[in-house]
Amino acid sequence: MEQNCFLACVARPDTDLTVEFPGAGIRSSAQLVEVSRLSETVLRVRLESDQPHTHRAGQYLTLFRNDGLSRSYSISSLPDEATLELHVRIIPNGQMSQWLASSAQPGDTLAIQGPAGNCFYTADNPTQPLILAGTGTGLAPLYGILRDAIHQGHQAPIWLYHGALNSTGLYLKAELEALAESNPNFSYQPALLDTHGPLPELILEQHKRLAGHRSYVCGDPGIVNLLKKRLFLAGQASRDILSDAFIPSAPSG
Secondary structure (H helix, E strand, O other): OOOOOOOHHHOOOOOOOOOOOOOOOOEEEEEEEEEEEOOOOEEEEEEEEOOOOOOOOOOEEEEEOOOOOEEEEEEOOOOOOOOEEEEEEOOOOOHHHHHHHHOOOOOOEEEEEEEEOOOOOOOOOOOOOEEEEEEHHHHHHHHHHHHHHHHOOOOOOEEEEEEEOOHHHOOOHHHHHHHHHHOOOEEEEEEEHHHHOOHHHHHHHHOOOOOOOEEEEEEOHHHHHHHHHHHHHOOOOHHHEEEEEOOOOOOOO
16 A cells, blocks of 8 residues: 555456556656765755655655666655755766766756655554665665654664765764664664674674564665575564665666
């Protein structure tokens, strides 16, 4: 119900059907409101859509430039916020990220398609402990999921782990520390490879018993897949491990 889906196995169509991927064909216009730096390598991109927001924080949308170039980015903003917020990693020679970093201007018109994806918070079990783990801009969906859970009054502990090679890979640190200060059930852990070791090892060292927890895992595909496996082997039900692996675009992307 949260995704507006139905059980196809018990539905009986009375006309011909057209099947397409989630979000396909749903394209609208949006204006660029802001491009700012969250860190040396991460941009905050804010958009104002011509259509009402129908997304859930943690889903993703596809951004289209006027020449047809497209890239998908996770949504970190909540549905009731005035703008859509994306976090874009600046990639050397990346066509979209370099354009956003150096040439795009407020007022530029783009197209967006979506939302899509099932990695978002649902308020059906407010007493279920949550683990949020991500690397790089995998923080983008997690930041939205975290704020959505807090906004909806999640009661159980919430732990957020943001992994980076070193301190320059961290961003939104002050905002997350402030959320931890004002919400006693939320704990924020920056996880630096050169200080804390691999992200999966850090999480499993601090969480010995994971049965009954729900996890959201986002970012680098290798770490996402490893974490999903390790969390499952540590007792977490597969249905309670939601993920978004950021598959790289072509080298020039």
